[in-house]
Amino acid sequence: MAYQRELIRNFCIIAHIDHGKSTLADRMMELTETVSARDMENQLLDTMEIERERGITIKASAVRMFYTHTDGKRYMLNLIDTPGHVDFTYEVSRALAACEGAILVVDATQGIEAQTLANVYLALDNNLEIVPVVNKIDLPSAQPEFVIKEIEDVIGLPAEDAPLISAKNGTNVAAVLGQVVEMVPAPQGDESAPLQALIFDSIYDNYKGALSYVRVKNGVVRAGMRIRSMATKNEFDVTEVGVFTPNLKPTDSLSAGEVGYIAASIKSVAETKVGDTITDAEKPAKEALPGYKHANPMVFCGIYPADGADYESLRDALAKLVLNDASLTYEAETSLALGFGFRCGFLGLLHMEIIQERLEREFDLDLVTTAPSVIYRVVKTDGTELVIDNPSNLPPATEIQTMEEPMVEAHIIAPSEYVGTIMELCQERRGIFIDMTYLEETRVNLKYNLPLNEIIYDFFDQLKSRSRGYASFDYELKEYRKSDLVRLDFLLNGDMCDALSTIVHKDRAYAKGRAVAEKLQEVIPRQQFEVPIQAAIGTKVIARETVRALRKDVLAKCYGGDISRKKKLLEKQKEGKKRMRQVGTVSVPSDAFMSVLRIN
Amino acid sequence: MAGLYLHIPFCVQKCAYCDFVSFADPEPLQAYLSALIKEIGLTARRFPAVAYDTVFIGGGTPSIVSAQDMAGLLAALRSAFAIAPGAECTIECNPGTVDAQKLQAYLKGGVNRLSLGLQSAEDGLLRAIGRIHDFAQFEESYRLAREAGLQNINVDLMYGLPGQSLGQYLSTIRTVAALGPEHISAYSLILEEGTPLYMRVKAGETTLPDEDEVCDMQDAGRALLAELGYERYEISNYAKPGFACRHNINYWQNGPYLGLGLAAHSAKEIDGWRRWSNHAEMSAYLAALERDELPICEQRRIPHTEEMFECVMLGLRMLKGVERSAFSARFGLDVCTAYPEAVEALFALGWAEATPDALRLTEAGLDMENSALLYFLKD
Numbered sequence: 014m015a016y017q018r019e020l021i022r023n024f025c026i027i028a029h030i031d032h033g034k035s036t037l038a039d040r041m042m043e044l045t046e047t048v049s050a051r052d053m054e055n056q057l058l059d060t061m062e063i064e065r066e067r068g069i070t071i072k073a074s075a076v077r078m079f080y081t082h083t084d085g086k087r088y089m090l091n092l093i094d095t096p097g098h099v100d101f102t103y104e105v106s107r108a109l110a111a112c113e114g115a116i117l118v119v120d121a122t123q124g125i126e127a128q129t130l131a132n133v134y135l136a137l138d139n140n141l142e143i144v145p146v147v148n149k150i151d152l153p154s155a156q157p158e159f160v161i162k163e164i165e166d167v168i169g170l171p172a173e174d175a176p177l178i179s180a181k182n183g184t185n186v187a188a189v190l191g192q193v194v195e196m197v198p199a200p201q202g203d204e205s206a207p208l209q210a211l212i213f214d215s216i217y218d219n220y221k222g223a224l225s226y227v228r229v230k231n232g233v234v235r236a237g238m239r240i241r242s243m244a245t246k247n248e249f250d251v252t253e254v255g256v257f258t259p260n261l262k263p264t265d266s267l268s269a270g271e272v273g274y275i276a277a278s279i280k281s282v283a284e285t286k287v288g289d290t291i292t293d294a295e296k297p298a299k300e301a302l303p304g305y306k307h308a309n310p311m312v313f314c315g316i317y318p319a320d321g322a323d324y325e326s327l328r329d330a331l332a333k334l335v336l337n338d339a340s341l342t343y344e345a346e347t348s349l350a351l352g353f354g355f356r357c358g359f360l361g362l363l364h365m366e367i368i369q370e371r372l373e374r375e376f377d378l379d380l381v382t383t384a385p386s387v388i389y390r391v392v393k394t395d396g397t398e399l400v401i402d403n404p405s406n407l408p409p410a411t412e413i414q415t416m417e418e419p420m421v422e423a424h425i426i427a428p429s430e431y432v433g434t435i436m437e438l439c440q441e442r443r444g445i446f447i448d449m450t451y452l453e454e455t456r457v458n459l460k461y462n463l464p465l466n467e468i469i470y471d472f473f474d475q476l477k478s479r480s481r482g483y484a485s486f487d488y489e490l491k492e493y494r495k496s497d498l499v500r501l502d503f504l505l506n507g508d509m510c511d512a513l514s515t516i517v518h519k520d521r522a523y524a525k526g527r528a529v530a531e532k533l534q535e536v537i538p539r540q541q542f543e544v545p546i547q548a549a550i551g552t553k554v555i556a557r558e559t560v561r562a563l564r565k566d567v568l569a570k571c572y573g574g575d576i577s578r579k580k581k582l583l584e585k586q587k588e589g590k591k592r593m594r595q596v597g598t599v600s601v602p603s604d605a606f607m608s609v610l611r612i613n
Numbered sequence: 614m615a616g617l618y619l620h621i622p623f624c625v626q627k628c629a630y631c632d633f634v635s636f637a638d639p640e641p642l643q644a645y646l647s648a649l650i651k652e653i654g655l656t657a658r659r660f661p662a663v664a665y666d667t668v669f670i671g672g673g674t675p676s677i678v679s680a681q682d683m684a685g686l687l688a689a690l691r692s693a694f695a696i697a698p699g700a701e702c703t704i705e706c707n708p709g710t711v712d713a714q715k716l717q718a719y720l721k722g723g724v725n726r727l728s729l730g731l732q733s734a735e736d737g738l739l740r741a742i743g744r745i746h747d748f749a750q751f752e753e754s755y756r757l758a759r760e761a762g763l764q765n766i767n768v769d770l771m772y773g774l775p776g777q778s779l780g781q782y783l784s785t786i787r788t789v790a791a792l793g794p795e796h797i798s799a800y801s802l803i804l805e806e807g808t809p810l811y812m813r814v815k816a817g818e819t820t821l822p823d824e825d826e827v828c829d830m831q832d833a834g835r836a837l838l839a840e841l842g843y844e845r846y847e848i849s850n851y852a853k854p855g856f857a858c859r860h861n862i863n864y865w866q867n868g869p870y871l872g873l874g875l876a877a878h879s880a881k882e883i884d885g886w887r888r889w890s891n892h893a894e895m896s897a898y899l900a901a902l903e904r905d906e907l908p909i910c911e912q913r914r915i916p917h918t919e920e921m922f923e924c925v926m927l928g929l930r931m932l933k934g935v936e937r938s939a940f941s942a943r944f945g946l947d948v949c950t951a952y953p954e955a956v957e958a959l960f961a962l963g964w965a966e967a968t969p970d971a972l973r974l975t976e977a978g979l980d981m982e983n984s985a986l987l988y989f990l991k992d
Binding site for chain 1: 803825827831922923927983
C-alpha cells in the first residue's frame, strides 16, 4: 500500500559548509527515532571519510523518517541531502527538483554565504517552499536578529517565525520538523499515469550494482518491471525497489510522491545518470521530466603515478571511482616527462581535489599531477575547429586563427573591509567587474566575470587568505570568449618538459614564465652538470634560470659508531631518487611538478 | 681489531651546531660515572676473553670529568677488559677544560692520544658557534699536553662556519700545523635540524657560506694540508705518516666495537653480524643499570646483504678503499663481483678504481661519495 500522499513531505537542507546541515540531519533522525542516538555515528549522512574530515557532503544521500505532528497525524518525511559545493550545482539542482521544500540553515554567527545564496536561488527556481532556520544560537557570538533581517533583506523571505535552534544541543529541532510539515506542500502526482521517476543521485553498491536514487513523480515502480532511462535509452529489469531507513530497505513498490532507490543490475553509475527520467518500458511516459543535462567536466589535469610501477593500480582505482562518479572522466595519456598516466576531467576544482585525495588515501597511491587546464576552443587557419583540454595538443601559433576561453560569472560575498583587496585580486586575474551590492552595512556581494583558467590554480586560496577566511565564493560557467592566449613551455637543459606546459593569457605569460622558472630553480636539485631552465613561447625564450652543477656530495661527518643513521639517510635518498622523473638528461623530483602550481 | 668506546655526554655548554647526545647540566655526572663503571663490569662479564686494540673516550666533553674520576674510570676499564699491549687509547678534550693534573691522570690510566676540539683559530668564529674557549686557551691546552708527554695529538677543525672566509680557514690550518699535531680532522659544518644554529639560520639571523664557498674551502684546505705533510686517509681525516686513527679505521673497516655509556652504539659478531645501541634517555640508562641490567634499548641482526653494504659504505670513506682480500674473506666473494653494476657505473664516471688490493674512490668520487654509495643500494 502506498503511503497517503498528503502525509508525505519531501525536502532538503540548504546550508553553507560548517553551518550545521549534517548535525541538524542527525538530530532529526534521533528525534524521529529513525536511528537511535546510540547507533549513530556522527553525521550519518556523510558516508565518505573525506567528507567527514572536510565537513562537507560530496554525494547526495537520502533518509526516510516518520514524525507525529501536533495534529496527531504521522507524516513521512523524506530528507534528501545535497552536495554543498559549487562544483556540484547540477547535482544540487536535481536533488532540489526531487523536493517540494527546503530548509535554509543559516549560521547565527556568520550570516548568509555565497554558496547558500546560489542554492537558495536554485531552490526558488524549482518552486520550492523555503523554511528558514537560524542555527548555532548557543554560541555567545550569535546574532539571530541580524541574520533574520539578512534573510528578509537579501532573499526576500519572511523569517520572523524562523526557528532559532542549536543543532548541536538539539534545541528547538522539533519546531523545524513542525514547520516542514506545515509549510512544505505534499507532493502532487498521479499513481495511475505512466511511470516518471527523477534520478537525483546514483551510487554503486558492490552487491546490487549501480542504484538509482529516485523521486517518483507519476506512476508506480516495483520489482520485476522493465524500465527505461529516457535520455540514455538504456533498459533494465528492476530487481529491487526500496527506501532509505537510512540503510537500504526493500519495499514492494514506490509510488508517485515517494522517494527511494531502484536496483536493476546496472553496471555503473554512468548508465543511470542524475537528472534522467526512468519510465516503464512497456508503457512509457510521453515525455521526460525537464532539466536533464549531461554534466561535462570543466577542469582537466594529468594524473600520473609517482612510481611508474603503480600505473596499473592507478588505472584500477580510476575504474572503481567512475563506477560511483559519472562526472569523472579519464583516458590514458603519455607524457615524455611523466610516462604513462591519465588525462582526467572534473566538474571543478574541489571535485579534482577530492578525486586526487581519494586516490591517494583510499587506494594508497602516490600521484604526480600536472597543472590543471580548462577547455579551449581553437579555430585553425584552415578553418578546422579544435577543442583543447591539454596544452600539449595545442597546434603551433602559426596555425591558430582564434582561440576562445571559458568565462565564469563569480559571486564573492565578503565583509566590506576586504572589498579593495578582493577587487585587486580579481583585476590581477583578468576579471571584469559587473556589480557590487551591499547585503547589509558591512557585507557586500561582488559580481565579476572571470576567465576560468585564472581561478583554477589558487584563486580560492588567495581569496581566503586576503579576506582572513571571511570571503565565500561561487561561480557558474557563462560563455566562451575570444582571448589572446599562448602556450608557455619550459625547457630543462634544452629539453621541453611537456608536463609543465600551460596555456596563459599573453599579458600574463612573462610574469608567469619568470615565476615558474624561479620556482623550478629552487626545486630542481643540483645535478652533476649545469641545468639551464628556460621559459619559452614558441621558440622565443622569455625567462631563464640556472641550476648550477653539484660540485660535492659527501657526508663529511662520521656519526661515531652510529652507522644506522647514515644507512637510513642513504636509503631515504635512494627512495627519493626513485621518485625522480627524467626530463631529457635532468632528474626532476616528482614534487617539482606540483610545487610550480603553487607559485604566486 | 676490536674497539672500545666510552661516551661522556656532558659539556660545559652545548655548541650551537651540535646534535650529539650531551648535556650542559653536570648534575647527574656522578651518578652517570657510577652507572658507567657498572656497565663496564657487566659488559666485560658478558663478552669476556677479547683483547681490545683501541679505546676511545668521546663525548660530549670527557675532559669535563675530574682527574680523580677519570683515573677511576680508566682503572675500572683496564681491570675489566683486556687491553692489548700498544693499544691506541684516545680521549677527547675541549680547550679550557684540561689541566696538568688531568693530563697526568690520563697518561697514568694508559691514554696515549689526545683529540683536541679547536674548530677554528678565529675567536670571533668560535663565539659564533657557541664554543666555550678562545684560541689562546687551545694553545695553552696543547702546550700542557705536550709538556705532559703526549706524543699523538689530533686537532679537530671545521669549515663552512657562519661568516667564515676561505682565507680564515687556510690561516687556521697554517697556524695549527705550525704547532705540529700528528693528526688533523677537518669536517664541514653540517646544519642539523633542531640545533640553535639551525634555528638562527632558518630565522635569517645567521648566514652560512654557500655551497661553492664550502667546496672551495675543502679543496684548498685539502691541498694545503698535503703541502704541510698531512696525508689524507679518509674523507675528513689527515695524519702524518703512521698516525692515522686506528679506532676510527676499525669503524671504517666495519670491525667489531663495544660502545659503553648513554646512547652508545655497538657492533659485533654474535651468531651473525649484530648492532645494538644503549638508551639515549638518561633516566632509562640509569634505571637499567640500577637493576643490574645492560642499558640496551634496541638491537638488530644485520642481514648479510646489509652487512656487505656497510662494508662498502664505510670502506669507501678511506682513501685506500675496501680491501678486496678482507671483503672476500668475510663474504666469500670479491667486492667487484658483489656489485658489478655499481662498480661499472662508478668506473664510467671516473669515481672509482680497482687495484689488485682494493676498490676505492678516486678524488672525484670522494667528492661525490654520497651519490656514489647510492649505486650500491638495491632498487
